[in-house]
Amino acid sequence: METSHYFEQLRRSRIWRSIFRSGTGTSTLHRSLAIQQNVFLHLFSTKVRRRMLSFSATWYLGTLTFGTFLLLVATGILLMLYYHPSIPQAYADTKDLQFIVSSGLFLRNLHRWSAHAMVFLVFAHMFKVFYRGAHRPPREFNWVIGIILLLITLLLSYTGYLLPWDQLAFWAITVGSNIASAVPLLGNKIHFLLLGGNAVNANALLRFYVLHCMILPLTAIFFIAIHFWRIRKDGGLYAHSSEPTAVRARVAAATLREVP
Amino acid sequence: MSDDKKNVASRASNDLNRRQFFAKLGLGSLSIAAAGTAVFAYQFLSPNVLFEPSPVINVGKPGSYPLDSVTLYVNSGIYIIHAKEGFFSLSAVCTHLGCLTTWKPELGMIACPCHGSKFRQSGEKIEGPAPKPLPWKRMWVSDDGDLMVDRATDVRPMQFVRV
Secondary structure, X not given: OHHXXXXXXXXXXXXXXXXXXXXXXXXXXXXXXXXXXOOOHHHOOOOOXXXXXXHHHHOOHHHHHHHHHHHHHHHHHHHHOOOOOOOOHXXXXXXXXXXXXXXXXXXXXXXXXXXXXXHHHHHHHHHHHHHHOOOOOOOXXXXXXXXXXXXHHHHHHHHHHHOOOOHHHHHHHHHHHHHHOOOOOOHHHHHHHHHOOOOOOHHHHHHHHHHHHHHHXXXXXXXXXXXXXXXXXXXXXXXXXXOOHHHHHHHHHHHHHHOO | OHHHHHHHHHHHHHOOOHHHHHHHHHHHHHHHHHHHHHHHHHHHHOOOOOOOOOXXXXXXXHHHOOOOEEEEEOOOOEEEEEEOOEEEEEEOXXXXXXXXXXXXXXXXXXXXXXXXXXXXXXXXXXXXXOOOOOOEEEEEEOOOOOEEEEEXXXXXXXXXXXX
């Protein structure tokens, strides 16, 4: 009782009110404003169907994917403090992270397992969306953004694979970049630009490092923001039972036509 | 008066007004800038100097290779083979996806550990996903009597170097 009283006083203070302008009430309006006026939360709907918050509706797969992404950013930034993207220092630094740096092994393993989990969760999320039929209009563009995010996730995994600079990394990237050379006409140019040379060496390590730590994560954040915002713009999370009657009728008619 | 009206009408149908002109000018300059940016990005991303090992390597005296021997140079990615017809050099880089192959003396063949391609000592493919045989590399004897190999130059097979 006491704590909530102090919290209430804090929420009425001038400083709090200067940061959060939506006011202290608990009415629907105040709650909506709290979402709408927050730079991070305003991407989301101010109102959500209660059923859509239950586990069975989404299995929270999208949220869990984003959770692993945040874990990867946090652990990745910490790993960057001990890692030099140069040859042969990169391999030594990876070993140091495992055997010398306090909690280095934990952070590296957390980064690796989160990366595996993120790829798994992205696929699980896409299967769930697809089999629920949530990729259909009006949500078709958000599905396309999801495909882009899948590709970014795979590229993040691929570029991260080279960074330990061990035998597995070297040959995996040799094989992977040679697959890129199979592109008609431009293949060899793409291979050259990707590696910054004719073979996997210092330039390739640095390019993959910059892609892995800057370009791809920033691109991912950009598309994740659009992905979340589109959920609101496309009428919230897909729930068949609460779709407008017209949409349901159209879907039903299409299904009937398809079934012989 | 009627002439003026006619002029205005014809200008509206054929010519650009000021707003359209500037819109076109703006779009045009943006397109040129975009093309310039693409060229700039391509040139910037292509290194002009590469610190890669020289393609020409010295593999020592011919006498150090016994007859019927296959010697792999791991760092250079080539085999030096002393067959009864003479010496030749074969690329050790698999033509499938670029893994380093290895000589299997007990099988008498070259094998790739990545996806299982197998080659004869002459480079011909026996089986596996490799699309092409292992290329022969240009080989010659230097003035000092050393065997030299140019890894960047492929030659037609069966061009033995006799010492």
